[in-house]
Amino acid sequence: MPDPEPPGPAEPGLRAVGSFLLQESLRNSVRLLILLSLGINRHLSFSELLELTGTSKGSLSHHLDQLASAGYLESRMVFTLGGPRVRVEITPKGLATYEDLTQALGRLAATRNPPDAGPSSTAGLSRG
Numbered sequence: 001m002p003d004p005e006p007p008g009p010a011e012p013g014l015r016a017v018g019s020f021l022l023q024e025s026l027r028n029s030v031r032l033l034i035l036l037s038l039g040i041n042r043h044l045s046f047s048e049l050l051e052l053t054g055t056s057k058g059s060l061s062h063h064l065d066q067l068a069s070a071g072y073l074e075s076r077m078v079f080t081l082g083g084p085r086v087r088v089e090i091t092p093k094g095l096a097t098y099e100d101l102t103q104a105l106g107r108l109a110a111t112r113n114p115p116d117a118g119p120s121s122t123a124g125l126s127r128g
Helices: 011-021 029-041 046-053 057-069 092-112
Strands: 043-045 073-080 083-090
Touching (some): 011 092, 029 046, 029 057, 029 073, 029 092, 043 046, 046 057, 046 083
Antiparallel strands (some): 073 083
16 A cells, blocks of 8 residues: 655645634634734724625624624724714734734745746646
């Protein structure tokens, strides 16, 4: 029986990214978008997230509740000259998760075509 092939250079990166996606609270693309957006901006209003995600108010509230339950964000009412607004802020746990996820994605992207590697093994394959 032949020896199993060693893992390819992308496998550790894929496993790292996959570990985030196995978390129930991060299995949804809208929740990932919210986490990434808050990681970049640190806080956004409910209205800004509504526009960004393109979801309904009820759907966005559900996703925010899921992320808040997991400890990734907090929402609070703030009073402005334009009236009360819901401000959504990333927590330290959410920020750490954002940083770990973006680092894992960066490592994964770096394995695609290392600078001194030859042509990609997928060269010649069409994307249709």
